[in-house]
Amino acid sequence: MNKREFLGTTALGLVCASSLAQAKPATAGGAPVLLTVSGAIGRGNRGPLDPALDQMMKKQGVKFDRAHAFDFASLTALPSVSIKPTLEYDAKQHSLRGPLLTDVLEATGAPLRGDSRVILRAIDGYAPAIGIADARKYRFILATHIDGRAIPLGGLGPLWAVFDADRFGDMAAKALNERFASCPWGLYHIEVQ
Numbered sequence: 001m002n003k004r005e006f007l008g009t010t011a012l013g014l015v016c017a018s019s020l021a022q023a024k025p026a027t028a029g030g031a032p033v034l035l036t037v038s039g040a041i042g043r044g045n046r047g048p049l050d051p052a053l054d055q056m057m058k059k060q061g062v063k064f065d066r067a068h069a070f071d072f073a074s075l076t077a078l079p080s081v082s083i084k085p086t087l088e089y090d091a092k093q094h095s096l097r098g099p100l101l102t103d104v105l106e107a108t109g110a111p112l113r114g115d116s117r118v119i120l121r122a123i124d125g126y127a128p129a130i131g132i133a134d135a136r137k138y139r140f141i142l143a144t145h146i147d148g149r150a151i152p153l154g155g156l157g158p159l160w161a162v163f164d165a166d167r168f169g170d171m172a173a174k175a176l177n178e179r180f181a182s183c184p185w186g187l188y189h190i191e192v193q
Helices: 003-023 055-059 072-076 101-107 132-137
Strands: 035-039 067-070 081-083 096-098 117-122 129-131 141-143 160-162 187-192
Touching: 035 101, 067 101, 081 141, 096 160, 101 132, 101 141, 101 187, 117 132, 129 132
Parallel strands: 035 187
Antiparallel strands: 035 067, 081 096, 096 141, 117 129, 117 187, 141 160
16 A cells, blocks of 8 residues: 555544444444443443444454443542552563553453453454453552553553553562563453353
8 A cells, every 4th residue: 555545544534433433433432432342241331342332342353232431530530549560661660550450340240250261452453361350469550550650542542451560579579571471551342251
């Protein structure tokens, strides 16, 4: 694709997105959805996947009849937890803040049994699966903030499923670049199984 085609496609996409946002709010407050949780949930606040409008999910093989959508405000309204892990990207400790993954799942009415697991899907298609037992054990959070600032899209956000690997001997014993294999940044979808 040449530069002109890229710019034309990008402009068309922005116009379409703007039109869709005006036609149908993403959440009750009209804010854009950052996270969609589907699968074994109790409460949904949106209908089925729309193959025309949910293009990224469609291309990544996501399917659902109903889901629960969260915007930034609804995620940051949940109780927040702060962690300070050493990150693989610069080998420095950073302050991360956000709700516990299990609290987000409980807000959807998901039955969080010990044998349940979740698939954490990032915008780049990376989709590790973790058990609910591990989510509880390692106290996974959905980080919305890093070092006091909202995590930007294009960086590690706007959502990052992460835990404080420094606090757990089995994880701290691993090489720094191996500690966060189950921690997708750019998280946008969770499937509860």
